[in-house]
Structure formats: structure tokens, C-alpha cells
Amino acid sequence: MKALLPTSVQIPKILTIAGSDSGGGAGVQADLKVITALGGYGMSVITAITAQNTLGVTAIQDVDLAVIEAQIDAVLNDIGANSIKIGMLASPEIVQVVANSLRKHDITRIILDPVLRATSGASLGGDDTAQAMMKELFPMASLVTPNLEEASLLLGRDISQVDDFKSAAEKLLALGPQAVLIKGGHLDSAHTQLTDYLMWRSIEDDLEIIQVKEFKHPRVNTENTHGTGCSLSAAIATYLADGHDLPHAVGKAIAYVEAGLQAGRFLSIGEGPGPLWPMFEFYPTALPLEDQ
Numbered sequence: 001m002k003a004l005l006p007t008s009v010q011i012p013k014i015l016t017i018a019g020s021d022s023g024g025g026a027g028v029q030a031d032l033k034v035i036t037a038l039g040g041y042g043m044s045v046i047t048a049i050t051a052q053n054t055l056g057v058t059a060i061q062d063v064d065l066a067v068i069e070a071q072i073d074a075v076l077n078d079i080g081a082n083s084i085k086i087g088m089l090a091s092p093e094i095v096q097v098v099a100n101s102l103r104k105h106d107i108t109r110i111i112l113d114p115v116l117r118a119t120s121g122a123s124l125g126g127d128d129t130a131q132a133m134m135k136e137l138f139p140m141a142s143l144v145t146p147n148l149e150e151a152s153l154l155l156g157r158d159i160s161q162v163d164d165f166k167s168a169a170e171k172l173l174a175l176g177p178q179a180v181l182i183k184g185g186h187l188d189s190a191h192t193q194l195t196d197y198l199m200w201r202s203i204e205d206d207l208e209i210i211q212v213k214e215f216k217h218p219r220v221n222t223e224n225t226h227g228t229g230c231s232l233s234a235a236i237a238t239y240l241a242d243g244h245d246l247p248h249a250v251g252k253a254i255a256y257v258e259a260g261l262q263a264g265r266f267l268s269i270g271e272g273p274g275p276l277w278p279m280f281e282f283y284p285t286a287l288p289l290e291d292q
Contacts, residue, residue: 011039011040011041012039012040012041012082012083012238012241012242013040013041013043013079013080013081013082013241014035014040014041014042014043014081014082014083014084014085014234014237014238014241015042015043015044015045015072015075015076015081015083015084015085016028016031016032016035016042016043016044016045016084016085016086016087016234016237017044017045017047017072017084017085017086017087017089017098018031018044018045018046018047018085018086018087018088018115018230019046019047019048019049019050019060019087019088019090019115020046020048020049020050021050021052021227022049022050022051022052022053023052023053023054023226023270024275025054025226025227025269025274025275026052026226026227026229026230026275027050027052027087027088027227027230028044028046028087030227030230030231030234030275030278031044031085031087031230031231031233031234032044033231033278033279034230034231034234034235034238034256034278035234035237035238037278037279037281037282038235038238038239038242038256039238039242040238040241040242043075043079043081044071045068045071045072045075046063046068046071047062047063047068047088047089047090047094047098048060048061048062048063048088048090048094049061049063053270053272054226054269054270054271054272054273054274054275055270055271055272056272060090062090062091062094063094065093065094065097068094068097068098068101069097069100069101072098072101072102072105073101073105076105076107081107081241082109082240082241083109083110083111083142083237083238083240083241084102084107084109084110084111084237085110085111085113085233085234085236085237086098086110086111086112086113086137087113087115087230087233088115089115089129089133090129091128091129092128092129092131092132094129095129095132095133095136095137096132096136098137099136099137099140102140103140107140108142109142109237109240109241110137110140110141110142110143111141111142111143111145111233111236111237111240112133112137112138112141112143112144112145112177112233113144113145113146113229113230113232113233114130114133114144114145114146114150114154115150115229115230116129116130116149116150116153127153130153130154133154134154134175138172138175138176138177139175139176139177140176141176141177141178142177142178142179142240142246143177143178143179143180143181143200143236143246143250144172144177144179144180144181145180145181145183145229145232145233145236146172146180146181146182146183147183147185147186147229148160148182148183148184148185148186148187149186151168151172151182154172155168155171155172159182160187161187162184162187162191162195162197165182165184165195165197166197166199166212168182169182169197169198169199169212170199173199173201173210178200178201179198179199179200179201179246180198180199180200181196181197181198181236181250182196182197183196183229183232184196184197185225185228185229191219192218192219193216193217193218193219194216194217194218194219195214195215195216196214196215196217196250196254197212197214197215198212198213198214198215198246198247198250199211199212200212200246200247213247213250215250215251215254217254217255217258218258220258220261220262220265221265222261222262222264222265223273223274224261224264224265224267224269224273224274224275224276225261225273225276226272226273226274226275226276227275227276228257228261228276231256231257231260231276231278232253232254232257235252235253235256235257236249236250236253239252239253257276259280260276260277260278260280261276262280263276263277263280263284263285264276264277264285266285267285
């Protein structure tokens, strides 16, 4: 094995396990952009290949289960990971092989984004997949990050108002994860201020307590929101890998995505809703005369 040199530089290593988005706006492609922009070293396990652009998803091909397992083993046996972000798992069988592989490698920092629908509305996993996620992956997860549609699918009831967030988080937390973040980006357009609701377990004086924090931020007026959920979970995973505690990692990730949405307002990519812009610190997109 290669010896670690005294002058070696260590950076956070983040593995994304998710689907490929041929349009580049979501999935593995978005995750790797975010991880890189935030100073991490990104690695990937592709679970499915999608034919996708800003107008929607036209085809999905699951990756062979043995190849998914081999990808996980290849990365973790050699490079390792400080955190793992899980996105699109298109079948119960894929959920099972991912869960088994991560147990084998004794991974403890897992951010699960339960991707069940694309921004366009296309199904990326049915009820059986949702049930498998709750059974196999929720008890392993450090954080689960459903949006309102995903929370509704997971709980079998409508979650559409801020007043629903607390009870939804409690029920999802009871399934075993260490923390749940209910994302409010799908609140109806009457909400000019959005709320994201974090609930997590912590230990104080040898007793488990439940803590909560609300993150309120203005809605960004843009149609370019493709990949927002993927980007947020990837950012949280990167900040956690870099040593931030959970509420700080979530707050920083929300601010980062908000800035990416602001920058993405000026991008013209495709004929439909485009992506946010994760590289805004390196390549600004603001129009020179926008304030005039």
C-alpha cells in the first residue's frame, strides 16, 4: 500500500451513489459539480442511466446489481469516503444491494435524498422502492432529506403546509434515521418565504433528546431549479465531511443552494427549466446591467 507522505494534503472525500442525468443538471453530474465547488473530492457509483434534459426524462436503464456493488467496493476498498450521499435508487433490488454493501463497509455518515420523482414529474421509483428505502436505508442514515412530494409518498398522506412539517419529521425520524430535513421548496407560490425543517437526535447527559431548527429563506424567483435537491444533499454531505456539525452543515448548504439559484437565473440552458449554477463563485453569471 502506498505510504502516506508527511507532506500529503487530505481533503474531504465524498461518494455519491445516484443516477446519471445526461442533461447534467441533476444526479451524479450535479453532485460532482457541487462537491468540487465546495472543495471536496467527489467519487461516484452510478445506479441508473437516464436519458434526460430540461424538458424531462425519456428513458431509464438500471445498472446491473453486480456492477453497482462492484463500484461501491472499488471506491471504498481503496479510497474510502468521509461521507456518502445517496440519491436515485430506481428499484427495491438496488436499494437492497446498496444497503448490504454499505453495511459491509461499516459506513456511518450517510445522507439519503429519497429521490422518487424528477422535477418534471417523471417517476424515478415506485411505492415498493419507497418501502425498501424506509426499511433498509432509513435506519442507516445520518440524515434523510425529502421534499414535500417525497415526504407525502413516504408517509402516504399529503404534506403541503408548514404546519405539517413537525408531525412529518417525527414520523420519519421514528423510522430510524439520526435526522430528517423536510424541504419546503415545493410550497405553493403564495409562500414568498420558504421554510426547511430540521429535526435530529442528540445525546446530552447520556440521554437522547430531539432537537429542531427551522431555516427560513426567501423564494428565489426563477424557473431554473433543476437539480436543487441533489445539490442540497451533496452540499450537506460535503460540509459534514469537512467537519461541520449537522445544523451548521445544513444551514451552509441551504445558503449555497440559494446563491446557486440566484446565479442560475441568468443561465439559458435548454428549452425547459434549467439547472441552478453550482460554480457561481468561480464563474459569475450576473448580467452587467441587471441593476440599471
